[in-house]
Amino acid sequence: MSDVLTAVSFDAEGFMTDGNAWNEEIGKAIAAREGIDLTDRHWVVINYCRAEWKAKGEAPTLRNITKNTDVSTKELYELFPGGPGKLAAKVSGLKKPTGCI
Amino acid sequence: MKTLMILGGGTAGTLIARKMYKELDKGTWKIVLVDQDPNHYYQPGYLFVPFGMYTAKHVVRPKKNFFPRGIDYITAEVERIDADNNRVTLTDGRQLYYNYLVIATGTDIHPQETEGMLGDGWRKNVHEFYTYEGTLALTEAVKNFKGGRIAVQITEMPIKCPVAPLEFAFLADWYFTKKKMRDKVEIVYATPLSGAFTKPVASQALADMLKRKNIQMEADFATMEVDSSANVLRSYDNREIPYDLLVTVPVNMGAAMIGRSGLGDDLNYVPTNKETLQSNRYPNIFVMGDATNLPTSKAGSVIHFQMETVAENMLAHMRNKPLEHHFDGHALCYIETGYSQAVMIDFSYDVEPLMGKYPLPVVGPFSLLKSTWINHLGKMGFYYMYYEMMLRGIDVPLPTRYSLVGKEKTPTLNLENERTPKNV
Numbered sequence: 001m002s003d004v005l006t007a008v009s010f011d012a013e014g015f016m017t018d019g020n021a022w023n024e025e026i027g028k029a030i031a032a033r034e035g036i037d038l039t040d041r042h043w044v045v046i047n048y049c050r051a052e053w054k055a056k057g058e059a060p061t062l063r064n065i066t067k068n069t070d071v072s073t074k075e076l077y078e079l080f081p082g083g084p085g086k087l088a089a090k091v092s093g094l095k096k097p098t099g100c101i
Numbered sequence: 102m103k104t105l106m107i108l109g110g111g112t113a114g115t116l117i118a119r120k121m122y123k124e125l126d127k128g129t130w131k132i133v134l135v136d137q138d139p140n141h142y143y144q145p146g147y148l149f150v151p152f153g154m155y156t157a158k159h160v161v162r163p164k165k166n167f168f169p170r171g172i173d174y175i176t177a178e179v180e181r182i183d184a185d186n187n188r189v190t191l192t193d194g195r196q197l198y199y200n201y202l203v204i205a206t207g208t209d210i211h212p213q214e215t216e217g218m219l220g221d222g223w224r225k226n227v228h229e230f231y232t233y234e235g236t237l238a239l240t241e242a243v244k245n246f247k248g249g250r251i252a253v254q255i256t257e258m259p260i261k262c263p264v265a266p267l268e269f270a271f272l273a274d275w276y277f278t279k280k281k282m283r284d285k286v287e288i289v290y291a292t293p294l295s296g297a298f299t300k301p302v303a304s305q306a307l308a309d310m311l312k313r314k315n316i317q318m319e320a321d322f323a324t325m326e327v328d329s330s331a332n333v334l335r336s337y338d339n340r341e342i343p344y345d346l347l348v349t350v351p352v353n354m355g356a357a358m359i360g361r362s363g364l365g366d367d368l369n370y371v372p373t374n375k376e377t378l379q380s381n382r383y384p385n386i387f388v389m390g391d392a393t394n395l396p397t398s399k400a401g402s403v404i405h406f407q408m409e410t411v412a413e414n415m416l417a418h419m420r421n422k423p424l425e426h427h428f429d430g431h432a433l434c435y436i437e438t439g440y441s442q443a444v445m446i447d448f449s450y451d452v453e454p455l456m457g458k459y460p461l462p463v464v465g466p467f468s469l470l471k472s473t474w475i476n477h478l479g480k481m482g483f484y485y486m487y488y489e490m491m492l493r494g495i496d497v498p499l500p501t502r503y504s505l506v507g508k509e510k511t512p513t514l515n516l517e518n519e520r521t522p523k524n525v
């Protein structure tokens with residue numbers, strides 16, 4: 001595990017508590033902790049998530065990501081296996097998506 | 102004359118029309134309501150039709166029965182809202198102007214969003230119960246089902262009445278047990294959520310209930326496609342659920358007109374202030390019911406709780422006063438669990454449903470999240486309350502006397518008279 005993460009604060013589920021403290025190094029380290037090797041395609045998603053969060057204050061939904069990038073839902077599941085919404089937010093240093101009620 | 106225009110005359114549009122008709126000065130204000138469909142559908146009833154508990158005639162009535170006589174009701178489809186110019190265009194080309202607008206156009210299913218859903222199996226062994234036509238077609242499929250696997254599946258959240266598919270699974274268990282063929286029927290409940298419900302405590306209680314009723318849960322199932330040639334449901338992470346009968350809840354989206362008007366989010370829901378229920382962008386537009394993007398359930402009971410906020414705040418805005426009424430996200434759901442039992446859950450933006458927290462004297466504190474007969478009467482009594490009270494603008498004594506109303510006048514009586522699972 002990399003040292004980059006020791007100074008970072010996380011909530012109980014491993015989401016960063018302060019999105020502003022995020023940088024690319026931290027993103028890579030969180031990805032590694034989740035067992036993901038980041039490729040250019042991951043970065044398309046991460047950069048989009050970061051931009052959306054800056055603009056709107058929360059992580060985008062999967063539908064929003066696929067609508068506004070060239071990444072399909074199928075590819076999202078390959079890039080972030082299991083739960084792409086939650087995982088992409090985690091690696092991008094964002095809070096857990098509020099999801100739905 | 103000034104105009105208050107209401108788009109959509111379903112649950113929310115009807116309630117607010119009645120309320121504002123009472124409140125506004127008739128010499129100054131005119132109320133115009135536009136809806137494309139002359140029928141009012143009792144959507145909660147759609148759940149009961151496939152099991153013979155209700156028939157088609159229970160769930161549809163003429164809309165105009167519920168509107169106050171003094172409003173202008175236009176039966177037409179709205180093409181677009183031009184909010185910058187306070188103008189609404191209908192698909193027949195008519196243009197209408199408003200001073201205040203209430204958007205109450207609800208949400209509807211969009212099966213075309215999912216690969217293969219509208220394929221060869223659609224309305225044959227791929228069914229839904231979120232529309233009038235859908236629930237009638239499914240009724241035949243349930244009645245004629247000879248055994249095999251039923252998959253009850255949610256395609257994507259959010260959906261209106263998020264507990265309805267769970268209830269469908271519970272009722273199917275009950276129905277086929279009564280029919281003495283439960284041993285020939287396998288029931289699978291597939292959800293994109295990580296558990297049975299969105300809120301943790303309720304989720305655990307409902308998961309236990311699924312297990313007791315021998316219903317398998319497939320969690321985190323993000324549906325990719327329906328393959329009618331193989332009768333298989335596939336997820337994005339390559340899981341497969343073969344089915345003989347698929348009961349799907351297709352993607353739910355707000356009205357396409359909202360999207361065309363540039364007023365919606367990715368699912369055509371209108372961004373709405375979660376406390377004041379005013380549009381985030383236009384102060385003379387208020388949004389109600391399923392059409393909003395609010396982080397609470399899309400349900401009729403929620404609309405009942407929203408009505409006061411919309412009315413008070415709109416009146417305040419008309420008088421240049423601050424908007425002081427705040428909606429807290431209150432939702433109340435009865436979950437029908439079969440065998441004439443139901444569970445009640447009650448929550449808001451901040452408080453998740455907890456066990457035994459609801460102070461309802463008749464029911465007692467422990468029936469939250471537990472199946473009781475009184476809750477079932479409450480659910481069935483909603484029918485009476487909805488048509489005879491809510492839609493007619495009579496104050497509904499919610500929630501305290503909810504189950505009392507149900508007890509006296511519920512159409513559960515119909516259960517005895519009609520084709521019920523008891524005497525199939």
Ligand SMILES: Cc1cc2nc3c(=O)[nH]c(=O)nc-3n(C[C@H](O)[C@H](O)[C@H](O)COP(=O)(O)OP(=O)(O)OC[C@H]3O[C@@H](n4cnc5c(N)ncnc54)[C@H](O)[C@@H]3O)c2cc1C
Pocket residue numbers: 108109110111112113114135136137138143144145146147148177178179180205206207208230231232261262265356358389390391392399400401402403404434435
């Ligand atoms: C199977 C099922 C079970 C349910 N069970 C429950 C329950 O037990 N308890 C509960 O509280 N809720 C339940 N609900 C949810 C409840 O029915 C809805 O939340 C409620 O009816 C929503 O009201 P609304 O006014 O927002 O939308 P709706 O009642 O759907 O009305 C929207 C109206 O807008 C009109 N419209 C849309 N677009 C246009 C356009 N472009 N031009 C003109 N008109 C337009 C439509 O014709 C419609 O009349 C259930 C729903 C379903 C489907």
